[in-house]
Amino acid sequence: MKPVAAIVFKDIVIEMRSKESLSSTTMFGVLVLVIFNFAFEPSSLERALIAPGTLWVAISFAAILGLNRSLAMETDNDCLQGLLLAPLSRGDIYLGKVASNFTFMIIAELVILPVFVIFNNLKFNVQFLEIAAIAALATLAIASVGTILSTISANTRMKEVMLPVLQIPLTVPVVIAAVDATGRVLTGETAEISSWLYLLAGFSIVYLTVSYLVFEFAVEE
Amino acid sequence: MANTLALESEDIRKTFGHFIALSGLTLSVKRGEFLTLFGRNGAGKTTFLKIAATLVRPTHGKLRIEGIDIHQEPERVRRHIGFLSHNTYLYRDLNPVENLRFFGRLYGMPDSEDRIQKLLERVGLERRASDPTRAFSRGLHQRLGLARVMLHDPSVMLLDEPYTGLDANAVEMLNQMLDEAVAQGKTVVLTTHDLEQGLRAATRAAIIDRGKIVFAGDAKDPGIREAYGQYVRMGVPR
Amino acid sequence: MRSKVLAVLSLATMIPTLYMIFFYAPTEVTMGNIQRIFYFHVPLATGGYVSAFLLFVGSLMFLLKHDLKWDRFGACAAELGVVFVSAQIVTGMIWAKPVWGIWWTFDARLTLQLVLDLIFIAYFMLRAYLPDREKRAKLSSVFGLLGMVDVPFNYFAIYMFPTQHPQPVLGPAGGGVDPEMGTTLTISFIAFGFLYAYLLDRRLAIAKVEEEIDYLKQVVFAHE
Numbered sequence: 001m002k003p004v005a006a007i008v009f010k011d012i013v014i015e016m017r018s019k020e021s022l023s024s025t026t027m028f029g030v031l032v033l034v035i036f037n038f039a040f041e042p043s044s045l046e047r048a049l050i051a052p053g054t055l056w057v058a059i060s061f062a063a064i065l066g067l068n069r070s071l072a073m074e075t076d077n078d079c080l081q082g083l084l085l086a087p088l089s090r091g092d093i094y095l096g097k098v099a100s101n102f103t104f105m106i107i108a109e110l111v112i113l114p115v116f117v118i119f120n121n122l123k124f125n126v127q128f129l130e131i132a133a134i135a136a137l138a139t140l141a142i143a144s145v146g147t148i149l150s151t152i153s154a155n156t157r158m159k160e161v162m163l164p165v166l167q168i169p170l171t172v173p174v175v176i177a178a179v180d181a182t183g184r185v186l187t188g189e190t191a192e193i194s195s196w197l198y199l200l201a202g203f204s205i206v207y208l209t210v211s212y213l214v215f216e217f218a219v220e221e
Numbered sequence: 222m223a224n225t226l227a228l229e230s231e232d233i234r235k236t237f238g239h240f241i242a243l244s245g246l247t248l249s250v251k252r253g254e255f256l257t258l259f260g261r262n263g264a265g266k267t268t269f270l271k272i273a274a275t276l277v278r279p280t281h282g283k284l285r286i287e288g289i290d291i292h293q294e295p296e297r298v299r300r301h302i303g304f305l306s307h308n309t310y311l312y313r314d315l316n317p318v319e320n321l322r323f324f325g326r327l328y329g330m331p332d333s334e335d336r337i338q339k340l341l342e343r344v345g346l347e348r349r350a351s352d353p354t355r356a357f358s359r360g361l362h363q364r365l366g367l368a369r370v371m372l373h374d375p376s377v378m379l380l381d382e383p384y385t386g387l388d389a390n391a392v393e394m395l396n397q398m399l400d401e402a403v404a405q406g407k408t409v410v411l412t413t414h415d416l417e418q419g420l421r422a423a424t425r426a427a428i429i430d431r432g433k434i435v436f437a438g439d440a441k442d443p444g445i446r447e448a449y450g451q452y453v454r455m456g457v458p459r
Numbered sequence: 460m461r462s463k464v465l466a467v468l469s470l471a472t473m474i475p476t477l478y479m480i481f482f483y484a485p486t487e488v489t490m491g492n493i494q495r496i497f498y499f500h501v502p503l504a505t506g507g508y509v510s511a512f513l514l515f516v517g518s519l520m521f522l523l524k525h526d527l528k529w530d531r532f533g534a535c536a537a538e539l540g541v542v543f544v545s546a547q548i549v550t551g552m553i554w555a556k557p558v559w560g561i562w563w564t565f566d567a568r569l570t571l572q573l574v575l576d577l578i579f580i581a582y583f584m585l586r587a588y589l590p591d592r593e594k595r596a597k598l599s600s601v602f603g604l605l606g607m608v609d610v611p612f613n614y615f616a617i618y619m620f621p622t623q624h625p626q627p628v629l630g631p632a633g634g635g636v637d638p639e640m641g642t643t644l645t646i647s648f649i650a651f652g653f654l655y656a657y658l659l660d661r662r663l664a665i666a667k668v669e670e671e672i673d674y675l676k677q678v679v680f681a682h683e
Binding site for chain 2: 002003005006007009010013014017018073076077078079081082083084085086087088089220221
């Protein structure tokens with residue numbers, strides 16, 4: 001477990017130094033929310049229908065940006081090889097990067113979510129906490145599959161451009177679950193949320209396990 | 222211990238699709254030996270070192286480092302290995318101390334501060350210890366790379382073309398550290414196509430061509446110079 | 460030989476299938492003749508899922524065995540997947556226009572098939588941008604595995620949405636169909652099964668030749 005923590009800590013130190021990843025992903029997420037307000041101009045009635053969608057488009061696009069940055073850091077100067085030379089399994093490297101990607105995405109969401117609440121004139125009450133809980137689970141799901149996909153895309157000639165092509169189709173179930181669960185929180189029909197949460201948790205567990213096992217094929221020459 | 226072999230490879234083969242990088246490489250290196258592998262680009266030297274460092278999986282064959290099978294216990298093998306190539310694998314946004322501290326943690330060395338200080342002094346970077354390495358020259362990068370390789374006190378050093386791109390100062394430092402490593406009884410395997418640098422401290426030398434060992438002998442034996450000369454002129458020596 | 464047998468079998472079953480679809484099967488009462496597209500649509504859909512399963516098998520086996528033949532197997536199955544799923548989506552749209560009055564809606568089943576198609580296409584885009592043969596095999600197998608693991612999640616996620624698509628008529632929840640319709644569908648399944656096997660067999664043979672050509676090209680270039 002210690003090397004996993006070391007990877008997260010290292011990424012945090014690098015981010016504090018360079019301030020590249022968080023500022024750009026957060027700004028991007030907020031901008032997507034702003035753009036959607038121009039694009040739809042929802043009245044207060046339609047807001048509950050459209051708002052969850054805008055939130056999750058913002059978060060999943062911002063995530064793609066952050067995932068690319070996170071991996072670019074490792075491929076710059078071939079640092080990934082340094083990790084591969086260390087006495088930890090390929091799977092642990094994967095878990096370390098998932099943990100660090102998850103942490104950064106959550107930090108970005110700490111800004112994006114309140115902005116979302118303000119833009120949509122929602123309240124900072126128990127609803128907000130429920131949305132935050134959904135966001136945490138969905139973020140884990142996105143980080144689990146996004147970390148290995150960003151490693152794959154970094155190997156292609158298109159590099160960063162390839163990641164959305166691979167990631168968007170695979171995260172369709174996550175986005176559907178997150179959008180519908182968020183919508184239900186906003187409309188107060190919270191009865192069926194638990195099955196969405198199970199789906200998100202199941203998705204994370206399955207992808208964490210499969211990726212842990214096959215990560216070596218994604219990083220080795 | 223009965224087993225005095227630091228590196229032992231049996232019929233290592235590696236193909237990339239149809240391209241054959243290694244075609245049955247068998248080699249053993251005793252503890253404390255300094256072996257230099259010569260060969261032109263694409264001969265398979267780098268692939269062999271990467272296989273020994275567990276970075277590349279062989280298509281066929283067995284390899285043991287300090288008696289440990291690379292396939293069965295790669296993590297334990299990595300503890301014994303120090304691998305240096307012309308890439309330093311260092312994070313440009315971290316300073317030398319942070320870089321070494323990170324690698325120290327990966328190797329499970331929580332109290333590495335003293336050792337880091339000593340190593341930085343050793344490579345002459347103690348004054349730049351808190352500057353991000355982004356601003357470093359290639360030579361400084363390489364010195365820090367050397368410190369990274371030595372950090373976990375590996376018993377087998379694998380060096381892939383370490384002289385490439387080094388300034389005179391860094392070459393001097395690398396040679397000193399290699400001499401020290403040999404004095405401490407470490408095993409060194411080095412690849413190069415520079416005959417003089419390669420033979421400087423070597424005890425044994427071998428030539429690899431098209432994925433096979435085509436010549437092996439004592440480094441002090443003039444035979445290696447002859448064979449290498451022939452190899453450079455007309456390919457595989459007879 | 461095997462390929463010839465499969466070719467003959469698919470031709471020999473496809474002709475009676477076409478006859479049965481257009482002449483033997485009764486006209487559906489509410490939808491009329493357009494319902495006959497269902498005998499193409501359902502086997503095509505099944506072919507899509509079979510492809511997904513075969514891509515999963517091919518990817519997994521390549522990662523376990525490191526034999527390029529499994530990578531070719533996965534890639535060929537995925538190609539058939541694109542063909543079958545796309546054809547299925549098109550037949551569905553042709554059916555939906557007169558029956559629902561629209562070409563497309565983001566209904567559960569349509570979305571599911573579209574996402575499956577997109578994953579297959581993403582798989583090929585990935586392959587196209589990996590020039591090194593071994594890397595292409597390794598990374599696309601990882602993606603193929605991750606992509607096919609996604610299919611059941613997609614299924615659950617999309618099915619928890621209310622849907623417009625007709626519920627399956629066969630199976631425990633369905634009301635069953637007219638026996639003549641049932642026979643036609645069964646024969647159609649057999650014909651499409653042979654067609655699928657024939658196409659996969661041919662495609663695998665071509666893929667093998669393609670690889671040989673790549674190799675020979677390399678050899679020729681190396682000697683120049």
